Amino acid sequence: MxxxxxxxxxxxxxxxxxxxxxxxxxxxxRRQNTFNSPEKTNDRVKKIKKxxxxxxxxxxxxxxxxWSRALLRRAAKENSKVVRFPRRKKRVTxxxxxxxxxxxxxxxxxxxxxxNLVPGGGGMETSKxxxxxxxxxxxxxxxxxxxxxxxxxxxxK
Amino acid sequence: MDLSGRxxxxxxxxxxxxxxxxxxxxxxxxxxxxxxMVLPENGGGFTALLELPPTRAVELLHSSSSSSSxxxxxxxxxxxxxxxxxxxxxxxxxxxxxxxQNPNGNISxxxxxxxxxxxxxxxxxxxxxxxxDQAAVEKQNNRCGKRKDxxxxxxxxxxxxxxxxxxxxxxxxxxxxxxxxxxTDSHSLAERARREKINARMKLLQELVPxxxxxxxxxxxxxxxxxxxxxxxxxxxxxxxxxxxxNPRIDFNLDTILASENGSLxxxxxxxxxxxxxxxxxxxxTEQSYHHRQLxxxxxxxxxxxxxxxxxxxxxxxxxxxxDHNSLMVGSASLHPNQVKMEL
Numbered sequence: 001m002x003x004x005x006x007x008x009x010x011x012x013x014x015x016x017x018x019x020x021x022x023x024x025x026x027x028x029x030r031r032q033n034t035f036n037s038p039e040k041t042n043d044r045v046k047k048i049k050k051x052x053x054x055x056x057x058x059x060x061x062x063x064x065x066x067w068s069r070a071l072l073r074r075a076a077k078e079n080s081k082v083v084r085f086p087r088r089k090k091r092v093t094x095x096x097x098x099x100x101x102x103x104x105x106x107x108x109x110x111x112x113x114x115x116n117l118v119p120g121g122g123g124m125e126t127s128k129x130x131x132x133x134x135x136x137x138x139x140x141x142x143x144x145x146x147x148x149x150x151x152x153x154x155x156x157k
Numbered sequence: 158m159d160l161s162g163r164x165x166x167x168x169x170x171x172x173x174x175x176x177x178x179x180x181x182x183x184x185x186x187x188x189x190x191x192x193x194m195v196l197p198e199n200g201g202g203f204t205a206l207l208e209l210p211p212t213r214a215v216e217l218l219h220s221s222s223s224s225s226s227x228x229x230x231x232x233x234x235x236x237x238x239x240x241x242x243x244x245x246x247x248x249x250x251x252x253x254x255x256x257x258q259n260p261n262g263n264i265s266x267x268x269x270x271x272x273x274x275x276x277x278x279x280x281x282x283x284x285x286x287x288x289x290d291q292a293a294v295e296k297q298n299n300r301c302g303k304r305k306d307x308x309x310x311x312x313x314x315x316x317x318x319x320x321x322x323x324x325x326x327x328x329x330x331x332x333x334x335x336x337x338x339x340x341t342d343s344h345s346l347a348e349r350a351r352r353e354k355i356n357a358r359m360k361l362l363q364e365l366v367p368x369x370x371x372x373x374x375x376x377x378x379x380x381x382x383x384x385x386x387x388x389x390x391x392x393x394x395x396x397x398x399x400x401x402x403x404n405p406r407i408d409f410n411l412d413t414i415l416a417s418e419n420g421s422l423x424x425x426x427x428x429x430x431x432x433x434x435x436x437x438x439x440x441x442x443t444e445q446s447y448h449h450r451q452l453x454x455x456x457x458x459x460x461x462x463x464x465x466x467x468x469x470x471x472x473x474x475x476x477x478x479x480x481d482h483n484s485l486m487v488g489s490a491s492l493h494p495n496q497v498k499m500e501l
Contacts, residue, residue, distance in 0.1 A: 008357070008358065008361060026400075044401045045394075045397055045398050045401045048397040048400050048401050049393065049394055049397040052393055052396075052397055053393070106375070106376045107355075107375055107376070107379070110375075110376060110379035110380065110383065111379075113379075113383050114379070114382070114383060114386075117383060117386050117387065117390070118386070126355055127351065127354045127355050127358055130355065130358035130359060130361070130362055131358055131361075133362060133382065133386065134358070134361050134362050134365055136386070137362075137365050137366065137382075137385065137386060137389065138365065140386070140389040140390065140393065141389060143393060144389060144392045144393055144396065147393065147396040147397070147400065148396060150396075150400065151396055151399045151400055151403065154400075154403045155399070155402075155403040
């Protein structure tokens with residue numbers, strides 16, 4: 001049945017890691033020739049945003065976290081790149097949803113909303129979803145901090 | 158017999174026996190020692206569960222009234238594994254049980270707690286389950302007027318649960334204790350285990366999201382969490398828009414910098430040579446200006462580039478010396494003294 005619950009690990013690397021990855025992705029973006037054209041601001045915005053998320057995913061857990069994996073897979077699909085994830089001993093790819101008799105309807109509705117928000121949430125069971133959400137929130141806030149500092153540094157008022 | 162009569166009154170609907178079967182169904186493997194304790198259901202079932210001779214059980218039971226509740230609580234750990242060496246060893250492993258252990262013989266009054274088979278544990282976080290179980294158990298105790306004798310014992314059972322819940326983290330499978338008056342089929346047990354898991358994680362999320370501690374009720378907390386995630390995502394989008402507007406004026410010439418860093422730094426392990434950044438305080442107005450990471454605290458005598466950097470970084474507080482890429486190729490050791498305060 002349920003396995004013993006090890007202490008939930010939601011550690012997130014330091015700011016430096018995030019910064020490094022983000023700047024790396026930004027510099028990659030810079031290399032693209034069409035990047036500086038002022039007309040296509042929206043495209044640029046989207047690219048930066050995507051770069052932010054992808055770099056966050058890479059920085060924050062690589063392939064150890066479900067949501068980062070889903071994010072990277074999603075991004076790679078858009079680029080039509082083949083993404084390979086290292087196989088681990090456990091078969092993580094088989095995500096079974098456990099059938100239990102009672103599902104709290106209110107909670108499940110919220111869980112559904114969460115699933116739409118958190119990348120990769122579609123196949124997760126509720127408890128796993130919450131763990132991923134916690135880690136995701138931590139990483140998101142870290143990424144926001146990094147970006148804020150970048151923006152402040154580059155364009156202070 | 159008096160003993161069996163009391164047990165009979167307590168287990169009106171044969172609950173303990175069902176609990177026995179419920180527990181058996183939960184054991185998926187390696188439960189040999191448990192089966193030894195559980196299976197012999199002859200005659201006065203509870204004592205048989207204990208594998209204690211009935212006389213000894215009676216004597217212990219009657220001595221329960223004299224012993225203090227504290228003692229019963231403390232000796233709870235020993236009750237669970239009275240005659241099984243394997244389990245005794247397990248119990249001895251835990252300092253909590255070991256330190257509080259009365260000599261083995263004093264299994265006073267805990268016989269009734271083994272109405273539920275003695276090797277049930279609660280899987281999840283001890284604090285939560287302990288308090289919740291105690292509350293639930295005590296509620297049930299208060300309800301049953303004629304079962305006052307069992308209050309102490311059921312309390313001790315919760316204590317045992319808390320101790321054995323520590324044990325659970327080392328066991329590969331879950332032992333869930335069925336509470337009094339609750340259904341004990343495997344489905345509801347698993348359901349309960351699942352709910353406790355979810356509640357634990359909900360607590361974790363509550364600590365993470367500011368302002369969630371005050372809210373009562375899962376639905377509102379989840380609402381708050383969802384709002385928080387949405388706001389964070391919107392913030393990222395906003396900041397990326399701002400970055401996009403700022404970006405064309407800055408030329409990130411980070412390639413070489415990053416190349417040199419990556420040679421010396423492991424992924425994600427920034428402890429030794431912490432890359433710290435200092436950002437210019439003013440906007441770079443010229444397209445020619447390079448925005449480098451500052452790798453070095455300006456030890457003024459070491460850098461011959463001050464003059465070079467003046468026109469570029471004129472308004473900077475921290476001198477930027479990163480223009481020379483050769484200097485960046487120095488090995489990892491040199492990165493260590495080259496740390497600038499990151500103004501984050």
